[in-house]
Amino acid sequence: MATPMTPAQWRAVLTAEGVKYTEYQGWTTRGRDAATGKAFGPVHGVLNHHTAGSNSLHAVAVGGAPNLPAPLAHTFLPKSGVAVLVSCHRANHAGLAAANVYAAIVAEKTLPKQDKSKTVDGNDCLYGIETENLGNGKDVYTRAQYDAWVRWNAAICRHHGWSAGSIAGHLETSIEGKVDPRGPVEGYGDRGRFEFTMKQLRADVDERLKHPASWSPGATTPYTVARGDTLWSIAASKLGDGNRWKEIAELNSLKDADAITPGQKLKLPRK
Structure with missing residues (x-):
């Protein structure tokens, strides 16, 4: 259990971890707390997504999706690898998560197959990032994008004292058959092209957490x-x-x- 990061903490942890970022206007006050009557937090983990589109910043930050008001995540990560902070409050990104998977995230244990009979609202308690990718299995995550992705997840885990076991992909929690995130990655550190998996992302975050926040892979x-x-x-x-x-x-x-x-x-x- 942890209290959601404040804007100042977001800035500090991302800077320390080497994440380049910009701030979308109004990100410190934008959220779904007032509209839903549900506060964001306590937080227990991190959920990763791909946008299934391109040029998605406006939709993630303020435009939303059909029947789903923005913000759609806390951070938007474009191909450039320069993250955009769009909200530090409650965001519509997780939807209903299988309760057994959520429990494993909280306990930082291996994630089981979803038991769809019981759910929790992931928007209450999970940070979310939308990483820009078409999600068609062909669109490539850039090297800079994946490096920032690992750093972003690690920054949150380092701040809260979590392990990489606290991060998940939407495909692992969703009871609606979500497939994100997926797709090929241009490379990372000394590694060449590879296929994205949450197992690999967790391994890369875990490796990063063994080093100081200033560390760079392959360096x-x-x-x-x-x-x-x-x-x-x-x-x-x-x-x-x-x-x-x-x-x-x-x-x-x-x-x-x-x-x-x-x-x-x-x-x-x-x-």
């Missing part, structure tokens, strides 16, 4: 351990900050910080 350089090296001395000489030895240890899965030997190959984070 490593090789280093060969010299005689007399310690992780502290390597961090001080190569990264300019001896306190970053913990990043080196985590990046190389070193349980014992002193267990390095001359000639050993290490990966160093970007300076």
Whole structure:
């Protein structure tokens, strides 16, 4: 259980995580709380969508869809990878979610197949992002777009102390047969083209959460351990900050910080 982020917190966590963003006019007050009489929060997770269209910012922010008033998410993510904040209040993005899946999100456990007999209103308690893609299985998510997508999810999880188990796709929660998000991804970090799956997104968010918010995927350089090296001395000489030895240890899965030997190959984070 967590209190929804304030505008100031949104700005802070996205900036720290390296998400480039703009603010749609009125995003700090726009929402469905007053119209529905239902407040947004407490929040328990994050729901991911594709727009199934192009140039969808106006629809997501203020235009809405047939029989579905805007805002349709908290954030719109176009191909450029520059996120647009459209609301920090209740948004029409989740609809009815299978209660058993929702419970798994809250518990950060593996998501089960939807039991459609019991539902919860996901708009009450889930953050939502609409990522621009036609959803036809051919339209490609750009490298910048996917990188921002991972960072956006990680920023929320990091702020609330959640794991990647707190994020889901609409296809995993919906009792209406939603298929989003899906489609090919241009690449991510050192990875080339691949097919989007929520399993992969969760893995990439999980990996990101193991590092400082300033970390970038694939941003490593090789280093060969010299005689007399310690992780502290390597961090001080190569990264300019001896306190970053913990990043080196985590990046190389070193349980014992002193267990390095001359000639050993290490990966160093970007300076």
